[in-house]
Amino acid sequence: MDGLSSSFPSSLFVENFLLPSCTVIRRRVREVIGGFDPNRDVMYAADWDFYLRCIAGGQRFVLLKEECCYYRKHQGAATSNYLQMTHECAKVLKKNWNTSKGVMKAQLKESLHVHLSRLAYLKISFRDWSGLGDAAEACLLNWWNPEPYRSILKGLKNNWT
DSSP, X not given: OHHHHXXXXXXXXXXXXXXXXXXXXXXXXXXXXXXSOOOGGGGGGHXXXXXXXXXXXXXXXOOOSSOOOOOOOOTTSXXXXXXXXXXXXXXXXXXXXXXXXXXXXXXXXXXXXXXXXXXXXXXXXXXXXXXXXXXXXXXXXXXXXXXXXXXXXXHHHXXXX
């Protein structure tokens, strides 16, 4: 987390590393920004969407360096389904990229490219060929970056090894 915390809160454009269980939010922020998106399509990434909307809305963040809570990872947890989490994170990034401006838009575009490439790899690894569409979408965002092409090849390799 040190690399992510050193550039906080802009590091939230890259990954969501905040736990909602140790996040304190002023009521005024919720009144200005709104709450978590009730859209069930991003149920497991609604917190990240909220944090990104806070940044876009000019809200201040304070990151405490000490550990404030612990959580238990277990097999049935939502975060254990990496494919679903990656899919929802890509949706959140698309939504916020479409409404952002300036530096935030550029950083979200790069993060979306990475997440779509990762999603393509995961889907193709499971023989879900819709991953090719995710790779194509990543290519449209940044056609000179070879990561989507590598993702396709790695996913295909997983099918034959």
